[in-house]
Amino acid sequence: MTLRLRLYVADDAPNSLTAIANLRAALAQRPAGPVELEIIDVVDDPARGLRDGILVTPMLVRLAPVPERRILGNLRDRALLLEVLGAPDGTA
């Protein structure tokens, strides 16, 4: 099953940069599998964030598998992040 993710960030805001780094590290940590990741910069495209109803950044949205989950913040909480991405043991 494809893991579909969206990460809303704000340009070069430190928390946003940290969130991107934490997400990439976590993805590297979990077993290989199909991943779709879209990173949306709301400073660059504010209309997108407004349209999606995401006003606070950084925000990770897991669109699939359902149910949708949202994690606010720089994703420093690795355990939570791995759980949302699907644990290293392959459970989603």
Added chain:
Amino acid sequence: MVGMVGRETLRSATGIPGFDEIADGGLPTGGVTVVLGGAGTGKTTFGMQILSHSALEGTPGILVAFEESGERILANVAGFAWAKAALGKVVVLDAQLSHAIEHGGEFDLMGLLAMVGATAAKHGARCIVFDGLDVLLGYLGDAVVVRREAFRLRDWVHASGLTAIVTAKAGAPDPRIGADYDFLQFLADCVVTLHHRVIQGTALRFLRIAKYRGAPHSSNELPFAITPMGIEVAANTTIDLTYPTSNARVGTGIDRLDSMLSGGYYQGSSVLITGAPGTAKTSIAAAFAEAAAGRGERTLYVSFDEAPDQIVRNVASIGIQLAPHVASGMLSLVSLRGHAESPEAQVARIRAHLQLLRPRNLVIDPLSALSQPGDEANRESAARQVLDLAKTAGITIVNTSLVGNALPLAEHTLLNVSTIADTWMHVSYVSHGGERNRALTIFKARGTGHSNQVRELVLSDRGVTLADVYVVEGEVLMGTLRWEKENEARRTRIAHHNGAVLREQRAELALAQTRAQQDTLSRAQAIQEAELAQLRADATIEVDRRAVEADELLLRRRADLPDAVE
């Protein structure tokens, strides 16, 4: 802070009645105004009213909602007079963090501000409200980070040129950040605090401009109200509305008092009712309040140290029904604490209620509560100020004042108010015949032909009435003695009445007797006349008979007949 100087000279009018006057024209244009207050103090209404004003002026505003959904906020303010025309022009950004959102580390406001800025640019907004910012900041979970983000927002506002209003709950510490949001005051260009207090069952709202960087402003705590027009701040030191002066009379609620005063109190005049404790001063004042509210005149009744429901209950026992008028809104009962506050603060409160309620009539029961012992300098001025306020606004004001039962003319406790009162009535106890009764005297009624007579004030379950008093050998009779005197008078009247009836009956009898006698005589006369006629007739027959007999005798004695004698 650099570059702020020029901007601070500009003001953005809020459109909140009374607020712009105390804020030297409005909120700082391009600055951050922080509105702090507890739950339900009107923070959101304050912000929405400003946004609506901006929208009606042709400039759309933006609402960023952190605590409640925008939809809910709009629904909450939909009842205000300005809502219909304005709310459609307010751009709403929902920024609540729902419970479904999980927290995975630190975040910041950079993305939010980027999107808000884009929205403002798109709509040409000049004004923005961040409603419930404390809710969002609370998720940051660290007092240092909270401050950093708050300052980020402030700097962003200054850079954007938008006039921003940030509302937040103040006072109570937020356990999530281990601090409260009072620090917002330090970053703000202007700070408005809102709070409400329940004073003896009456909820009073107060607003204060705690800070206004570089601007003269009133920092006094001012009462405000939330009315169908939204927030209205009682900012004026005078009351602008003025009822036209007139020579009209307004009923006192006591019929015979109206008569004594040639029709009632003058509209817009001041009335002072003095008396010892328990002399029914409150009853006279309440009778007026009932009558005034019953005529459809808004009336404010200010009492001291007596709760509104207590007054309603007390006067209901003598047939004065205030409750229906309280329910209809025509009568507002406000209770102030006599000793809790300075006379100036009490005058300010009364003024605020007058401004907000705009009543036609004011009752202060008692005005003497404004004169606390120990502030000789203020006591007279406080009472005077209230009278002046009412007078300039054309409000009819009825005051009670507590004095001893000694001759009030000799008392200085009247604050010299009696000299400026237009009508002055005094109720005293009169002891006589083992009773204490209430005597009402009108000492003064400016411009009115009034009765100088003393009346007895009688309280019953049918209200307040006045009764005549009897003066016997220089003594005023009241109570039982009056009742006895009245009975005596009644007996005399009945006796007089009964005597007249008897005399009439006697006269009728005499007349009847005379008529009967007349009738008897007439009948007797008729009989006598008849008898007389009979007698005469009989006499004629007898003469004829005798003549015949004489003829026959002659005839028998002489053979020849004389010449006819017949």
